[in-house]
Amino acid sequence: MDEHAFDGRHPATPESVGEPDRTATRLRLDGRGKTIVDIGRNRLLATATLFAVGFAVLAWRLVDVSLLEPRRGAGLVALAAPAAAVVSRADSLDRNGAMLATSLITQSLCADARLVREPQRVARRLVAVLPDLDPDAVLSKLSSGRAFVWLKRNLTPRQVYAVNRLGQPALAFVREERRTYPQGPLAAHLVGFTGIDNHGLGGVERSFENRLRVQPGVPLRLSVDLRFQHVLRQELSAAMAEFRPIGAVGLVLDVETGEVAAMVSLPDFDPNQPGVGDRAALFNRATLGIYEMGSTFKTITAAMALDMGTVTLQDGYDASEPLRLGRHVIRDYHAQARWLSVPEIFMYSSNIGAAKMALGVGTQAQIAYLDRFGLLAPSPIELPEVATPLFPERWREINTATIGFGHGVAVSPVQLGASVAALVNDGIARTTTVLKRDRATLAPGRPVISARASRLVRQLMRLVVTHGTGRKADAPGYMVGGKTGSAEKVNGRGYDRRRLLSSFIAAFPINKPRYLVLVLLDEPKGNASTHGYATAGWTAAPVVGRVIARIGPLAGLAPVAPSLNEPAPVEGLSVSLDGSEIRLAAF
Amino acid sequence: MIRRATLLWVALLGAASAGLYQVKYTVQELEDELAQQSRALRIEQQAIHVLRAEWAYLNRPERLAELADGHVRMRAVSVTQIADLDNLPMRAARAKTRDQVTRDQVTSATERSAGTRAAIGRGGQ
Numbered sequence: 001m002d003e004h005a006f007d008g009r010h011p012a013t014p015e016s017v018g019e020p021d022r023t024a025t026r027l028r029l030d031g032r033g034k035t036i037v038d039i040g041r042n043r044l045l046a047t048a049t050l051f052a053v054g055f056a057v058l059a060w061r062l063v064d065v066s067l068l069e070p071r072r073g074a075g076l077v078a079l080a081a082p083a084a085a086v087v088s089r090a091d092s093l094d095r096n097g098a099m100l101a102t103s104l105i106t107q108s109l110c111a112d113a114r115l116v117r118e119p120q121r122v123a124r125r126l127v128a129v130l131p132d133l134d135p136d137a138v139l140s141k142l143s144s145g146r147a148f149v150w151l152k153r154n155l156t157p158r159q160v161y162a163v164n165r166l167g168q169p170a171l172a173f174v175r176e177e178r179r180t181y182p183q184g185p186l187a188a189h190l191v192g193f194t195g196i197d198n199h200g201l202g203g204v205e206r207s208f209e210n211r212l213r214v215q216p217g218v219p220l221r222l223s224v225d226l227r228f229q230h231v232l233r234q235e236l237s238a239a240m241a242e243f244r245p246i247g248a249v250g251l252v253l254d255v256e257t258g259e260v261a262a263m264v265s266l267p268d269f270d271p272n273q274p275g276v277g278d279r280a281a282l283f284n285r286a287t288l289g290i291y292e293m294g295s296t297f298k299t300i301t302a303a304m305a306l307d308m309g310t311v312t313l314q315d316g317y318d319a320s321e322p323l324r325l326g327r328h329v330i331r332d333y334h335a336q337a338r339w340l341s342v343p344e345i346f347m348y349s350s351n352i353g354a355a356k357m358a359l360g361v362g363t364q365a366q367i368a369y370l371d372r373f374g375l376l377a378p379s380p381i382e383l384p385e386v387a388t389p390l391f392p393e394r395w396r397e398i399n400t401a402t403i404g405f406g407h408g409v410a411v412s413p414v415q416l417g418a419s420v421a422a423l424v425n426d427g428i429a430r431t432t433t434v435l436k437r438d439r440a441t442l443a444p445g446r447p448v449i450s451a452r453a454s455r456l457v458r459q460l461m462r463l464v465v466t467h468g469t470g471r472k473a474d475a476p477g478y479m480v481g482g483k484t485g486s487a488e489k490v491n492g493r494g495y496d497r498r499r500l501l502s503s504f505i506a507a508f509p510i511n512k513p514r515y516l517v518l519v520l521l522d523e524p525k526g527n528a529s530t531h532g533y534a535t536a537g538w539t540a541a542p543v544v545g546r547v548i549a550r551i552g553p554l555a556g557l558a559p560v561a562p563s564l565n566e567p568a569p570v571e572g573l574s575v576s577l578d579g580s581e582i583r584l585a586a587f
Numbered sequence: 588m589i590r591r592a593t594l595l596w597v598a599l600l601g602a603a604s605a606g607l608y609q610v611k612y613t614v615q616e617l618e619d620e621l622a623q624q625s626r627a628l629r630i631e632q633q634a635i636h637v638l639r640a641e642w643a644y645l646n647r648p649e650r651l652a653e654l655a656d657g658h659v660r661m662r663a664v665s666v667t668q669i670a671d672l673d674n675l676p677m678r679a680a681r682a683k684t685r686d687q688v689t690r691d692q693v694t695s696a697t698e699r700s701a702g703t704r705a706a707i708g709r710g711g712q
Contacts, residue, residue: 086636098643099640099643102639102643104636105633105636105637182641182644183643183644229648230649230652476666477669552666553663553669559666
């Protein structure tokens, strides 16, 4: 077979190997030889075809890679560029992009004690440039003979320069990161803080620990608006100075989205130095503090009664005598001692009326409503410091009555804020969040009461500000509606008349609420300007009024002229107050 | 015939080697440059990062308020100073006094706001 194949190819010149046609004309073979040559040719052809296909694929791939794949080029550029994240923990920003927390690269000073020739002299010179170091500690570290000793963490660039100027080969720097909060104490409880190893120990820093580490290049957008936060903190600080309460809470919620626009708990701390100062300042009263809210809870009671239809605004209850339930007696603070309509119960904050209203709703329905409003479970807010509310294990009639006016259930301010936000938002509840939400892709809310009942509640809240206990909360042009609450604090076995928890919960503009503002002062002291009163109408309500007057324009809400608060209601509902007719705000 | 083809291949081979050599060194040079630029970029990014933190620190609302108090003679906007462009008075209103005009603006602004024609009845507080 080999021999025949050789015969067949012999006459072909090297040039003509690839040209089977010419070979074919010169050769004349037949029989067995011809068959073998044909087989050979076919095999060559097959091999050549395979190679041709292979090269074609390679050529096409070359064109493809170099010319037709623009994405690949971009990928290469991205690959060549340094990583976007400069540090290993993401920044936190407020809703407008102002920085709340960031990590800065710092240098920490360490030493190789084996290389120190004259520990005395080095220690002396080092302490001269870093005066806050302890000379004895430095000396003992430098003479320890160990290969690695820490001298000082997180030096400023100026200190690094000064140490480098000493020219000591034993001293070295280690690159470290340090969490920094440019806004200082402004949003301390919300933003949280970290420990020396940059692990979150509180607030957002702790609850979003993983997120901040996994995507260090993508800043975390919080829902808080720094301007609102500043206004709220400033007004609360002024109230702290004026009424000397032991603590204060301020909360601004976006009613339509459930976002926390501002949250202040005083006293607060500087997250840059969380260990300095009173440890109690780390306590976030807005989420971790639970309080028996008192009269602000009447909003809740009125909402459930109006939603169930057990009362209308024309109905009322007899509040002429204290309400006796077993051995308990419920009295009124602003006693009117007569029959009161529902609007009057609300605006004079009658405990007797609210208790009767709650009894009218019934224990089971009250529990169901409170549960629906989210007052019986911890707030879903994404902060680690969240309190579980307190409520009676055995819910008796007396509990139903006292809870009607806000005693017997202890909830956190953020819970109360979120539930009232739902009541004024046409009855639609939104999950409270500290992260920025996109209004366009808002998840549908959860209806908790009817839109009609929500409107009635808003009318009642407006009435409190125009005619009732909350007049000082009015901010002209912003149609404030709200409810005061002055709860006596528990003292041993009973309630203490002198120690009050004064709060005011407001929504504005009340015809179509955008924001809910809650201010709570823990044990304010009355002064001359309040005629000695420490009740909410004198202490918390003015703070709310000032906050709303300042954040209203910031929120871009067009003010309504003050004249609108005067007559000309379109569909105002007439109610009887103090024997004469007045009309409720209509919207 | 043979010679010419061989020469051609040799020439091609030579050209290819020279080209490869050239490209390889150019690439190496570019890679060095890239590394250098990346380093520089990194340093700039770090500087920007620090500057942004400083910017945030200097723009604390508290500090801005303090500076504004000291250097700018501006006060908080009052509600009566806000009006829509649509609510500017017509030409005829020019004759009126300034106070009158302002009051009219506010009133017409309120009349316009849909759904807010709400009010409370008898007697203010």
